[in-house]
Amino acid sequence: MRMTARIPTVCPYCAVGCGFYITRNGMEYMQDHPVNEGALCPKGNAALDVLNHVDRLRYPMMRIGDDWIRVSWSEALDRVAEEMQRALREKGPGALAFLGSAKCTNEENYIFQKIARLMGTNSIDNSARRCHSPTIIALRRMLGTPAMTNPVSDLALSDCIFIIGSNLAENHPVVARWILRAKDRGAAVIVADPRVTPTAWLADLHLQLNPGTDIALINGMINVILNEGLENSSFIKERTSGFEGLDLSDYTPERVSSITGLRAGDIVRAARLYAKAGASSIVYCMGITQHSCGTENVTACANLALVCGHVGRPGAGILPLRGQNNVQGACDMGALADFYPGWRSVDDSRAIDELRRLWNARALPLGRGLTADMMPEADLRFLYVMGEDIVNSHPAVSRRRERLKRGFMVVQDIFMTDTARIADLVLPAAAWAEKEGTFTSTERRVQWVSRAREAPGEARPDLWILSEVAARLGFDLSPEPEEVLAEINQAVPAYRGISRSNAGARGGIIWPCPHPDHPGTPVLHTERFSTPDGRARISPVHHPALERTSPQHPLILITGRVVLHYNAGSMSMRSEGLVKREPEIRIDVHPEDAARFGVADGDAVMIETRWGRARARAKLTPRQKRGTLFMPFHFPETNLVASEIIDEKSMMPELKVAACRIWRAD
Amino acid sequence: MGKIYLDPERCIGCRSCEVACEREHGHPRISVDKVKDLAAVPVYCHQCDTAPCAAVCYTGSLRLDGDMVVFDPDLCTLCGLCFVACPFGAIELDSVIHRCDLCGGTPVCVMTCPTEALQLEDIDAITGSTRSRAAGVLAARVRV
Amino acid sequence: MKEILVRPERCVGCRSCEIACAVEHSQSRDLLKALSEMPQRRLYVEHVPEYSLAVPMLCRHCEDAPCVAVCPTGALTQDALTGVVRHNRDICIGCWTCASVCTYGVIGRDRRARVAIKCDRCPDREVPACVSACPTRALIYGEVEEVSRARRAAPALKFAQGVAASSR
Numbered sequence: 001m002r003m004t005a006r007i008p009t010v011c012p013y014c015a016v017g018c019g020f021y022i023t024r025n026g027m028e029y030m031q032d033h034p035v036n037e038g039a040l041c042p043k044g045n046a047a048l049d050v051l052n053h054v055d056r057l058r059y060p061m062m063r064i065g066d067d068w069i070r071v072s073w074s075e076a077l078d079r080v081a082e083e084m085q086r087a088l089r090e091k092g093p094g095a096l097a098f099l100g101s102a103k104c105t106n107e108e109n110y111i112f113q114k115i116a117r118l119m120g121t122n123s124i125d126n127s128a129r130r131c132h133s134p135t136i137i138a139l140r141r142m143l144g145t146p147a148m149t150n151p152v153s154d155l156a157l158s159d160c161i162f163i164i165g166s167n168l169a170e171n172h173p174v175v176a177r178w179i180l181r182a183k184d185r186g187a188a189v190i191v192a193d194p195r196v197t198p199t200a201w202l203a204d205l206h207l208q209l210n211p212g213t214d215i216a217l218i219n220g221m222i223n224v225i226l227n228e229g230l231e232n233s234s235f236i237k238e239r240t241s242g243f244e245g246l247d248l249s250d251y252t253p254e255r256v257s258s259i260t261g262l263r264a265g266d267i268v269r270a271a272r273l274y275a276k277a278g279a280s281s282i283v284y285c286m287g288i289t290q291h292s293c294g295t296e297n298v299t300a301c302a303n304l305a306l307v308c309g310h311v312g313r314p315g316a317g318i319l320p321l322r323g324q325n326n327v328q329g330a331c332d333m334g335a336l337a338d339f340y341p342g343w344r345s346v347d348d349s350r351a352i353d354e355l356r357r358l359w360n361a362r363a364l365p366l367g368r369g370l371t372a373d374m375m376p377e378a379d380l381r382f383l384y385v386m387g388e389d390i391v392n393s394h395p396a397v398s399r400r401r402e403r404l405k406r407g408f409m410v411v412q413d414i415f416m417t418d419t420a421r422i423a424d425l426v427l428p429a430a431a432w433a434e435k436e437g438t439f440t441s442t443e444r445r446v447q448w449v450s451r452a453r454e455a456p457g458e459a460r461p462d463l464w465i466l467s468e469v470a471a472r473l474g475f476d477l478s479p480e481p482e483e484v485l486a487e488i489n490q491a492v493p494a495y496r497g498i499s500r501s502n503a504g505a506r507g508g509i510i511w512p513c514p515h516p517d518h519p520g521t522p523v524l525h526t527e528r529f530s531t532p533d534g535r536a537r538i539s540p541v542h543h544p545a546l547e548r549t550s551p552q553h554p555l556i557l558i559t560g561r562v563v564l565h566y567n568a569g570s571m572s573m574r575s576e577g578l579v580k581r582e583p584e585i586r587i588d589v590h591p592e593d594a595a596r597f598g599v600a601d602g603d604a605v606m607i608e609t610r611w612g613r614a615r616a617r618a619k620l621t622p623r624q625k626r627g628t629l630f631m632p633f634h635f636p637e638t639n640l641v642a643s644e645i646i647d648e649k650s651m652m653p654e655l656k657v658a659a660c661r662i663w664r665a666d
Numbered sequence: 667m668g669k670i671y672l673d674p675e676r677c678i679g680c681r682s683c684e685v686a687c688e689r690e691h692g693h694p695r696i697s698v699d700k701v702k703d704l705a706a707v708p709v710y711c712h713q714c715d716t717a718p719c720a721a722v723c724y725t726g727s728l729r730l731d732g733d734m735v736v737f738d739p740d741l742c743t744l745c746g747l748c749f750v751a752c753p754f755g756a757i758e759l760d761s762v763i764h765r766c767d768l769c770g771g772t773p774v775c776v777m778t779c780p781t782e783a784l785q786l787e788d789i790d791a792i793t794g795s796t797r798s799r800a801a802g803v804l805a806a807r808v809r810v
Numbered sequence: 811m812k813e814i815l816v817r818p819e820r821c822v823g824c825r826s827c828e829i830a831c832a833v834e835h836s837q838s839r840d841l842l843k844a845l846s847e848m849p850q851r852r853l854y855v856e857h858v859p860e861y862s863l864a865v866p867m868l869c870r871h872c873e874d875a876p877c878v879a880v881c882p883t884g885a886l887t888q889d890a891l892t893g894v895v896r897h898n899r900d901i902c903i904g905c906w907t908c909a910s911v912c913t914y915g916v917i918g919r920d921r922r923a924r925v926a927i928k929c930d931r932c933p934d935r936e937v938p939a940c941v942s943a944c945p946t947r948a949l950i951y952g953e954v955e956e957v958s959r960a961r962r963a964a965p966a967l968k969f970a971q972g973v974a975a976s977s978r
Contacts, residue, residue, distance in 0.1 A: 026689070029777045039780045042685040169678035173780035176678055180781050196704060198678040563680045577685045623703045671910045715904025715924035718883075730924075753882035753903070789906045789919050797915030801856035801865040808818050809861045 007452035008506075010439055011044040012103060012432040013566050015322035016152065016174045017441025018044055019507070022433055022452035034507040035152055035445070041173040042578060043566055049575040050431055051453050055415050057428035058457025068426070073458065077465070079425060080384070081472035083408035084119065087381035093120030093365065095407065097375050100126040100335030101387025101462070102327035105437030106446070107484035108462040109326070109333040110341060110491070111477050112386055115470055118361055122346050122369030126335045127388055127567075128327050129372045131286070133650035134294030135320045136331060136339075142302045142537045143311075143318075144530025146343060147328065150281065150317030151443040151510065151522045156181035157315030160277035162270070163191045164214060164301065165287020165656075169198035170563035172321050172442075175283070176202065188273045192217060193287060194558065195588075195630060196623035205270055208625055209260040211556050211657045212291055216543040217267065218300040220256030222307055223248045224271035231275070232309030239529070240306050242538040251543075259543060275308045279315030286560065289320075290655040294647045296541040306536050312525040322442035323567070325432070329440030332492060332511075337369040337651075342492040358490055371651040373644075376400040381407030386462060387429065389417035392568035395653060398639035399612065412465060417570045418636070428459035435461035437481040438503050440511070443522075447508030448500050546657070547643070549627075553659035555593065556628045557609060559642055560656075565634035572634065585635035586619040587662065590626045594618065597662055604665040607631070607641055609658040614640040615665055629660065667733055667771060668786045669713045676783035679706030683775035683784060690774050693758065695766040708784065710775070711735075711756040711766035719748035719757060719765070728765075737765060811893050813954055814931075814938060816866050820948035823864030825855050830943035834932055850920060852929045853940055866949060868940065869916050869929035871895045877908035877917060877928075885926070894931045902926050 006021035006028055018040055019033035027048055031038035060076035061068040071079075087095045098116040100109045109126070116124040128136065140146040155161060155178040168175045179202060183189060191203035192214070200206045209217055225231050226248070236243045253264035260267075274280045282305050288297040302318055310316040322328050334341035344351035346368050356364045370378050373396045383404055391401045401422055411423040420426045432439075434455040440446045455461070467479035478484055482500050489496050494512040502509040502516065510520035528534035549556060564582040566572040573579055587607060589599060599605055601620040606613055607629070614637035624630055631638045633655070645654040681698045688694040696710045717735045720728045727741035728748055742763055749759045758764040766773075768786070776786045785792075828851040833841050836849035853868040871888075875895050878886045885902040888895050902925040909917040909926060920927040932938040941951040950957065 029774075031777070036780070038777050039782075040682060040686070040778050041680055041780055042682040045682055045685040045689060045778060170680065173678060173680045173682065176781050180676055198680075198706070201678065201705065577688055581681060581684070621703045669906065671906070674911070712905040712907065715906075715919075716902065718903050754905075789909050793909050793912065793915035793917060795915070796912070797854055797867050798856050798858075800914050801867055802858050802860070804818060804865050805858035805861040805863040808863060808865075 007450050009433055009452055010325065010441075010447045010449050011040065011047055012050070012325050012571070013043040013047065014172055015324055015327055015442035016172050017325065017439070017443070017445050017447060018174055019447070020044065022048065032506060035441075035443070036174045037177070039174055039177060042564055043572055046572070046575040046577045049577070050414070050571050051433060052456075053415075053574050055574060056456045056459065057414060057416060057426060058459060059428055060458070061426045063424050073460070073468075076425060076427060077468045077472060080410050080469050083410075084382050084384070084473065087407055088119060091379070091381050094123070095379065095381035096121045096123060097370050097378065097380050097383045098124040099372060099375075099383070099385040099388050099390055100124055100330050102127045102324035102330045103432070104326065104330070104387045104462050105435070105439060105449070105481065106326065106329040106333050106488060107437045107481045108386070108466060109330040109335040110484060110488055111463060111466045111470070113334045113341065114359065114477065115466065115473070115475065117340070117364050118359065118475055119473070120365055122337055122365045122367065123375075124335055124369060125337045125372045126327065126330045127324060127372075127393060128331050128336065129651055130290070130394060130653060130655070131323045131327060132289055132320055133652045134289040134298045134647060137650045138295050138298035139302060139318070139320070140343065142299065142306075142539065143525060145524055146331070147444050147524070148317070148319050148322075148442055149311055149524045150314070150319060151445070152319075153178050154314055154317060154523065155179050155281055155283070155319070156185070158182050158187055158277070158279050158281040159315065160188045160190070160273050160280040161283060162274050162280065163189065163199060163203075163283045165193065165289070165297070166283050166285035166321055167193065167197040167199045167560065168283065168285070168321060169202065171285070171561050173563065175321065188277065190270050190273060194625040194628055205266060205273070207260075207262050207266060207270060209262050211558055211628060212293075212546050213260040213543065214288060214297050215293065215300045215541055216251065216256050216259040217262065218304050219248045219251040219543065220253060220260070220267045221271035221274065222246070222304055223251040223256075224253065224268050225275045225307060228272070230272065231307050235309030236307065239312075239535055240538050241533065241535045243307070246303070246307070246538055246540050248540070274304070274310075279313060280308065280310040281315065281317050281319055282310075283319045283321060285321045287656060289652060291652075291657065292645045292647045292654040293544045294652045295649040296544065299539050299541045302536070303538050303541070306538050311536070312523065314523060317523070320442070325441070326439040328442055328444065329438065329446070332440060332494065333488070337371045341488070342494065355491060358487075372397065373646065373651060373653060376403040379406065380404075383407060383409045385409070385411045385419055385423070387413055389413075389419045389568040389570045391419040391422065392417070392570075392636055392639060395611065395639045395642040395655070396644045398636070412462060413570075414459070415570050415574065417568075427465055428457060429465065430455035430459050430461045434459070435463065437463065438485060438498070444511045445508050446495070446498050446503045446511060448504035450504070547645070547654065547659055549659045553609065553661050555660050555662065557607065557641065557658045557660040558628055558630045558656055559633045559638050560630060561634065562632045565632065567634065569634040585616045585632065585637050587616045588621050588624045588630035589618050589662070590624040590628075591620045591622065592626055593629075594620050599662065599664055605662045606665045607660055607662045609641045609643065609660040611642065611644060611658065612640040614638070618662070629662065667768065668788045669733065670710050670768070670773060670776060671785050671787050671789070671792055672708060672710070673783050673785070674705075674707060676781040677706045677708060678781055678783075680780060682778050682780060683708055686774040686778040690769065691764075693764045695756070695764055696775050708775075709754055709756055710784070712754065713768070718751040718753065722747040722751045734768065737763065737767060739763070811953070812951055813871070814868060814941060815950050815952065815954070815957055816868070817948050817950065818863055818865045820946045821855070821864040821866055822946055823855055823857060824945065826943040826945060827853055827866060827940035827949060828855060830939040834935070834939035850918060850927055852916070852918065852927055854916060866940075867914050867916050869895065870914065871929075871931065876911040876913065880907045880911050882907065895928070896930065897926060897928050899923065899925050
């Protein structure tokens with residue numbers, strides 16, 4: 001361990017990728033980090049609570065009946081390999097499944113998916129499935145690169161920022177910093193969200209639309225833009241294809257007004273603000289992706305940007321805000337059932353052959369493997385979960401968790417999560433600050449994180465664990481992060497020039513970085529898009545049939561996050577400073593709806609969707625839109641009621657809308 | 667050194683200031699009030715130039731010193747008059763007094779605030795820049 | 811009620827208003843004697859080079875004054891009749907919340923008394939000192955309705971002349 005006074009690190013929580021220092025006794029702010037400039041949200045401020053927590057897994061444990069027995073590493077690792085090989089032998093590669101981690105390093109995810117593929121399966125997935133899988137599908141098709149086109153700090157250069165389906169003020173607070181800088185310069189901010197969130201507080205125009213009507217709104221805006229001749233004709237002509245197929249004449253302001261519940265005048269105003277500004281950005285998140293039409297929603301957002309030519313310049317871009325500290329990286333590394341490393345489609349045999357040669361493999365599997373939601377239904381004999389509490393992060397899995405363990409289940413994590421609790425073997429992993437490697441933030445920024453603390457007990461870095469498992473399977477995979485990164489240079493074109501040296505500099509390096517001296521690429525698509533013909537593809541999409549309310553379920557449930565907690569809560573719920581400020585689940589209800597159903601503030605209520613029931617405390621608040629309710633999904637109750645309807649293109653569950661009813665619990 | 671100032675339009679109610687202050691001091695000296703869920707305002711010590719907390723402190727434990735109000739815990743009798751006197755409610759008391767000392771010069775709440783809602787600044791610098799910005803806006807309108 | 815209205819296009823940046831304000835609020839109320847007191851002004855002439863303008867910035871005694879709303883002690887109050895925002899130095903605690911929320915940045919800091927300092931509309935005068943001192947009448951003191959009416963007269967006349975000409 002180095003004896004340096006303070007060690008630079010990157011926050012393990014969300015994907016903004018804020019930097020700070022870990023010192024011997026605590027933390028210090030990193031004021032020269034290009035994204036957060038020293039600032040941190042409350043979770044970042046509490047990040048160190050995870051490291052020394054008493055709940056940390058300290059040694060490998062095997063389940064015997066209902067008891068956990070401590071075992072040695074060699075016994076545990078032998079067992080992992082044995083069970084994996086047995087499942088392969090008895091039922092073939094289709095009986096194996098792997099869940100990668102959006103919180104583990106790029107090197108770890110790369111090795112993990114490599115093991116899965118060398119064992120013959122594409123059934124490897126990560127939590128991106130429930131987050132930005134529609135972004136991956138839609139932006140890859142339309143722009144060529146499935147990622148944010150501009151860096152976060154670019155927002156300060158925008159003249160108009162259109163935030164749709166994102167509550168960034170709570171979920172990516174540091175992004176709000178840059179939006180406020182734009183406002184200081186006179187930029188206009190439009191926020192489309194059914195709720196009056198803290199993000200909406202920043203808006204010059206808040207469009208409180210009905211849940212699930214985003215395509216109608218955006219098509220309505222494009223309709224206005226085309227009618228008033230505000231489109232960017234030269235951009236459309238020179239840099240896009242497919243514009244001729246865009247017939248949105250149906251989406252008049254009046255019709256869109258009746259679908260969205262917005263005033264026609266506001267739709268027109270939003271369209272004019274966005275189109276006429278010198279540089280406009282679209283920022284979006286789960287409110288766009290977590291729908292059965294999530295892929296179409298993302299497509300609509302990109303259409304709007306392309307029609308106005310607001311892509312490929314500073315301050316003008318499409319910004320999907322990713323969720324986890326390394327979800328972008330886990331996807332870049334191919335920990336996905338539909339992509340190999342470097343965004344090679346599982347159906348692209350020619351591209352996959354490059355990897356086959358690099359890995360010296362005889363053959364590599366083709367075709368989409370099992371995605372996370374499909375795993376409980378499959379006839380699995382072996383499931384290896386690395387760093388994800390899938391039981392608490394996916395409603396379908398949550399409701400049918402016992403089916404995950406039809407075969408042998410290994411969970412590698414830092415805490416005994418609810419997922420680990422049902423496993424057969426639990427492997428203690430090192431946390432982010434106890435190992436080395438790279439993490440890729442939402443803006444494609446690759447940053448090296450150095451070891452600042454010792455892992456507790458016998459917990460080891462995931463990379464070491466995977467390399468030991470691999471060795472027992474007959475694969476020689478290095479446990480050294482720098483060596484793995486060197487192989488990633490060859491496997492992932494956008495990472496070709498990335499090394500510890502440039503990733504370890506202040507602020508890391510933004511991919512694509514094609515060679516070691518390349519400065520990185522903050523703004524994408526400046527000259528051409530990464531599609532085969534270099535043009536972006538405009539694709540018409542239409543307002544779909546909606547999740548409908550009924551007399552039995554007259555309200556719409558919206559699920560989402562709150563600022564003090566993080567995803568399934570395995571980390572944030574163990575942080576006293578965070579838990580005391582947000583201790584329990586509550587359902588946000590508009591006072592008028594509450595009166596309708598006889599609910600008072602603080603009452604215990606039952607909520608029911610057609611998927612299930614849960615109990616929570618009601619909180620009456622004017623910020624909720626009439627006819628809708630809100631539940632934060634950091635608490636397990638929300639999984640009991642969330643929808644399982646899937647967007648077939650991306651396998652994303654429709655987490656943002658579910659028809660429901662509430663009544664006072666007695 | 668300056669004092670803490672709030673730009674109320676920038677506060678997004680994230681409570682990072684609270685969490686950071688609590689981490690550094692054990693008990694937070696700043697707290698964020700939600701106003702009907704439609705706005706958020708941190709409540710913090712203003713280091714008032716004629717601070718009532720110092721005015722009522724009969725032992726001199728809290729006293730004015732230049733631009734700050736300084737606290738000597740050895741002189742404190744825990745009478746609680748300062749807690750009552752502070753019009754902001756920025757002083758709390760249990761077995762000891764919890765009040766802000768600007769972290770000795772680099773307040774963590776200011777450093778950590780994601781939106782720069784909290785600043786450490788001299789009031790004249792703040793009013794000066796507000797004034798010249800407002801004058802610029804007026805001038806632009808006149809010249810049109 | 812009468813207001814102090816500003817016509818920045820007439821301001822030459824002489825700062826006579828600032829000096830007059832400071833002198834009016836000194837003990838001696840005499841220019842030469844006041845020099846030894848170093849009294850503070852309560853209005854500020856801001857230069858805006860991009861527009862080649864000087865803009866006098868003074869307290870507007872806003873109808874819905876943010877300074878009054880935030881004052882924790884009630885030192886800032888608004889007279890129901892005149893609308894003048896008054897500041898009571900005796901109960902001011904120098905917390906500077908008023909100064910930080912003032913949209914015009916015209917609440918200052920009395921460094922000696924350690925309290926706020928702001929325009930009081932010269933309660934002892936018929937016409938505020940700054941207005942009297944202004945050589946170009948960039949600052950005028952009058953009823954808003956009367957001033958607006960006067961301003962309407964010239965363009966209304968031009969409009970009428972134009973209409974008459976075009977109907978001939």
